[in-house]
Amino acid sequence: MFLSLLPSLLIVLALVSVFLYVMPEKTLSSLLGAKSGFLGVVIAALAGSVALIPGFISYPLAAIFIKRGIPLPTVAVFITTLMMVGIMTMPIEIAYFGKKAAFMRNFLSFIGAFIIGLLIGVFL
């Protein structure tokens, strides 16, 4: 199990390492940083909804965000949408749950992510 995961794990680690180097601090913090305010949170939510990143890589990525000064609520929204909202996997979800349920679940999860972000902002 572990060995079969290892190649993709190493590739992702390599990609994140490159991403960390290539992504200029300024671009990242101007997109998602404190100055961009609520728009930054929305961008984070949209990115998290579309992106398909395995959990074990979203945390190191989020750690980069925090180190680069992205506000914690924005990071929380990004992680939550990454985990709960799946635009890319929507066809699979529709096949199991039907259009109505799939759209509603993703929509509610999207809203829910903002609530979680808001609570993080209040308590941290």
Added chain:
Amino acid sequence: MKKKKILKDYFWIIIFFIFIVGSMFINYEPGRQIYINFEKFFIEMILFLPLMFVFVGLFDVWVPKEKVERHVGHEGGITGTFWIILLATFQAGPLYGAFPVAYLLSKKGASPRNIFIYLGAFSCMKLPMLTFEINFLGLKFSLLRTLFSLPVFIIIGIIMEYYLGKDYKVTQPENVKMG
């Protein structure tokens, strides 16, 4: 044949390391920086991963499916919801990996509410992932995020049941391969 597969699996990693080693030789600064990042991630990863796999393996064997599923139907109430969250938190994998389980749960009589609570818990309360999250994002942030997501996905489950009706069933897709 096996060698070929290994070569294919590790192709990009080999390219990556050739790039790194080459960078070291010609003193190419970006390459060095990227390697420093990679090393940090790799060490963190190797410290945590074995723990997670032991975790996942044990619960895969120890938690009897049939028994849990019996308690999460319409009569299950709060206890049923508790069980379903417990079931989800001890699993691992991407959300779409939970869809076949959701179908199975639905077929065996789990209520729509519990099925969507299961998906919610599966996506953001997995314990193996939590150990990982704490590792990277700190105890306070991770615990609070998990704690706040709990009421959010329970409410989502309740809304979903209200929206879809109590008799809603997850269907087995015809043209999507079962996980």
